[in-house]
Amino acid sequence: MALDEVAARGLVLLGCGKMGSALLRGWLDRGLPPGAVHVIEPRPSEWLQGTGVALNVPLPEAPAVALVAVKPQMMGEALPAMTSLGGGRTLVVSIAAGTPLRAFEAAFGAGTPVVRAMPNTPAAVGKGITAIIGNAEASEAHLALAESLLSAVGEVVRLESEGQLDAVTGVSGSGPAYVFHLIEALAAAGEAEGLAPELSLRLARTTVAGAGALAQETGTDPAQLRRDVTSPNGTTQAGLGVLMDEQVGLGQLIRRTVRAAAARSEELGRG
Template sequence: MPASDLSRAALSTVRVWLVGGGKMGGALLTGWLDNGVAPDNVTIIDPAPGRVPQGVRLAADPAAPLAEGPAPDVLVLAVKPQIMDDVLPAYRSLGDGTTVALSVAAGRLIAGFEAALGAGTPVVRSIPNTPAAVHRGMTVACANAHVTETARATCDALLGAVGDIAWVDDEALIDAVTAVSGSGPAYVFWLTECMARAGVEAGLPEALAARIARATVSGAGALMDQAEEDPATLRRNVTSPNGTTAAALDELMNDRAGLGPLMTRAVAAAARRSRELAG
């Protein structure tokens, strides 16, 4: 979902430091540049980044950009959660209330960023997912009390450049968000694998089973994205009474052993692990 015209105007002048130029950082950067962020307003801080687009500045460590100034409007923290504690102290001088710290790291609480950067630091915690790489991501974000409306709109535009964006006021909901959308693409990929395997068991050649499973899942997703009907209606629309789809759904919709109870347990397990990682 592209940024709005207003967001494009705001993005054209925003200064961004991207700490971590890996897959998620790279996906965000591509979205920003496609939606109006000026390359020379972006600095990637990473000793070994991926592709660096023309015009974007690169620093191996934060010392150079901190010395050069000016401070960024948004400090995007896109490093792995397990090294975040080693990275944050270098940016404490930015915790004066003018730079927004925007995290895309799972399992890292707002309170942790406030402790590392300063109690008055505006912090936005967000959970994007991997379809951001093709600008079809789903991101949910939560802001602390120091984030102004202007800063929130800027973060909304940056995150919205790679897909859909929603906000929650209760940070505790982020664990459930992580379990549904953050981890969700893996569930869909596993479903595709299972469909392909089942096709082989039913007699299809392996390559054909893999091809039609992949195309069916991606095509159904595209249809759902464009349709006005909700998923339940779409499901009913393709299910003839006593037909082949109904026979399969009788298995998948079993109250005790079907996909519904299994997915509930899976999401609960992911949310529980998210809470454990957050400490």
Template sequence: MSLAAASPLVLVGAGKMGSAMLDGWLEQGLAPAGVTLVDPGAGDHLKDYLARGATHVARAGEVSVVPAVVILAVKPQMMAEVLAEVRPIFGPETLVVSVAAGTTLAALEAGLGAAAIVRVMPNTPAQVGRGMSVCVGNDKVGEEGRALVTALMSAVGETAWIDDEALIDAVTGVSGSGPAYVFLMAEVLAEAGRAAGLPDELAARLARQTVVGAGELLRLSPLDPATLRQNVTSPNGTTFAALQVLMGEGGMKPLMEKAVAAATARSRELAG
């Protein structure tokens, strides 16, 4: 589906995630003149959008169009106030998309009434067009709505749909929080290189490029991660020795299971 169907689009919250999504949409052909940015500040990060024809207002109540799509990209603690402001501006065909963590469909419906609502869990690689977004909609969202949200989120990475909203908490634990796990791996890999005697700058460079390169290989290869790992591992070689530690008792698998479980549990707590 063409992104033209998303216009007029109202983006509430032009922070890092909101701006990353908007950059992707504009790159994929969404007309800037059809975009209204709702943000209390008018910082430098908005200047380019305004120069290209987008409109800026400080509050949702100042929006002068009936939007085809409203994107809610605000912090969860701001959501109740934002919903009260947004509700009067949308029409019967408006699609509401929330990327706010921890705000359930039920909470969104309570604030917006009988609206078509999609809840999306994106992640920060959307900033470079490599995001992973998982979507779940209420029963007001039809096939056209799903197709439009898929088109929007595919502009910043890959998109998947689930039917059970309860799975969003596990999604948060894997892909929502997951980039931090990868960044931590690069961080501790560099520290391990320094401990092995490498100069600081070289250790950091080796760790960064190893994570970047392995990720790109994983993205482009038709092979699954286990096979790619095995292809690097010679019997009784150096990688084999390292994996005996990482895959041993108390190694990466149980640690990652605990980490994802902790993030999943916290996501449920935040959702109330």
């Protein structure tokens, strides 16, 4: 199954909020015909209405893919609109946090291939990363198709087990919020040292974005990048002395942060 088959058989998108819109924009930019996409969205944006997709109309009988992009708390109300697509002819892909594979298997019935995915918000600018895992019915072709669709908004990695999604949620799913807070904290610290708020925020935002780009584009071990910036007895070493404190430093704080997010993901998965 390839993207040309998606164009021929159709794709159903349940929910077109921020993440659904990012995916749809990526697919259209890659040449997927708007008429091949059927969107179920009770509150469509002006942008969505202008894309030319089939919006809130009867669904095709056996589309290639049905992608679930609604919030978990809306799942019970929204999912019945597409459960008729179960049984095996349509690949179901979910980007809903905290909803396990077994829930979709129960909703769509036996024989339905399901791929569960965890993207993150940088998908909005094509810089996201998504982790995927399939159920027993999901073949290599199904996984490759899901990977192709999700790569429209960034990188895609495959997991070995569904249980790993909780850790993924704690690291990359929730991770952008940690980075945004780092920008806030760095800007506030600059203000405390006498910088104007606008200047301090600009310095903090661009420093974090630039450092991330350097790490991403060079592929260099971040520990080596840190060492490259750190002169003996210099200013960076003085700052890192605080951040790298073994008892109360950033490493310990981030471990507790990721554990808290992963634990909450586990709770949501248990229902």
